Amino acid sequence: MRVQRSYKSESVPGANVSGSGTLYLVATPIGNLEDMTMRAIRVLREADLIAAEDTRQTRKLLTHFEIHTRLVSYHEHNKSASGPELIRLLLEGQSIALVSDAGLPAISDPGADLVAEAAEQGIAVVPIPGANAALSALIMSGLPTERFLFAGFPPREKKTLGKWLKDLAKERATLIMYESPHRLGKTLSAMLEAFGDRRIAVIRELTKKHEEAIRGLISECIGWFEEHSPLGEFCLVIDGANESESDGQGENEVWWAELDVEAHVSHYESTMDRKEAIKQTAIDRGVPKRDVYNEVNR
Template structure:
């Protein structure tokens, strides 16, 4: 068991505190007064990308020493940062943008700090996923943040099927060059649900594309996607969701052609396509076009 009293613990002699400092996700005006003060007061700033963070520090006239801490050096940098904390130095951890320790190696540093009795103190601020959620128009009372989807199609399909029965709204990040394939997989696995694809949050070209997955697919066919996306998808209780529980998805390893071929062992091709469309929550025409290319 670990009990932390953040500000009482922070006054302990000879032990520093680890501050998780949120930074802007685009608009520099989203930097908080507390974040600026904390970055000025700590002895060290550990940054995911020192070049990006130096621009931020220069803008706010912060002269604190900065070191690198990221996925590729965390095995060496993590223990050194813990040593400095135990020696009494306070350290601020920042990511490229938004809250640190979300889908980045900062979570490992937090775990190590807690195991060593070091206070971990959040300095709240901008967050892309929650910002996207609250403007999506989808339910906000229950949601699941899932980070970045797998790149390989087989892994992506399994990842989506594992979330098919989630009743809460789904949130994840995606890059512009993969968004089209991910939307296709979403419709195939989850049905034609309501969705919001939100890009360039807080920046000049901020944009939210809302509608059915099929509508968003059509939109991006006409308007090439640009910028990093946060995708918000309605949960399994939504009207566009497939009603089939994830545990019953016997066809999860099939592509559309294999799925149709399975039914053709018992039915004619027209009926097979109809059944596949029903299983996957897709229009019959879409299944027909895909398997008759």
């Protein structure tokens, strides 16, 4: 095994004792500008240049804190060209601060590739901690925090999403993932099918004015968002599998599995009116209410 060592000196900008510069991974606010740390402001001011995922967004942040460091673009679509150039500058002794749109860089963004190459070249990589949406959502979710897995963004294609969730279904750790508002309903429905009806916290707009956490079972959250349009960016925190689920016992067993839609609705009509029965059936099956309504009224 090869052991890599890099040396840094943060007190003075420029080259380290090894001759190369330093790659700083600088956390930026995820909504509230008051979450910007004094250390982050200093590093952004002292770095030779700042590499940003979205220069327009970052320029607003720099203007607010009166930071005038040169700004360059580094994102998914130009990383193959920009990455080697940034590594060259680092090897020449320049210091570079890497930032993402919000939160910690190198998490679900191309910054991870730059960090990997910098480490391979023996360049010092220094994290500047700060706001992070995934961990912020976890600690306010009310779900277990002693073991967790960050899964990033779910796949967009339905078949791929189903397999991706199935692969996570036996994971005992609390699951954390990001999702956009226009895909939230489909993801929750696919999650109900893959995981069963687990506890979940659906958290949006962290640190912003309309920060909100919806906690309950997956089916209950599906019902909530049928009545309230999803707005903002979401973090989903999902309870891990219990012992029987992780051992593969009783996977996806549901009482209504052998019923057709009409029989499913009829079961609920013994205790509630037809409208509520249709709504509950839709929640159970993870489908829109109108699909159930159309099925039973053909």
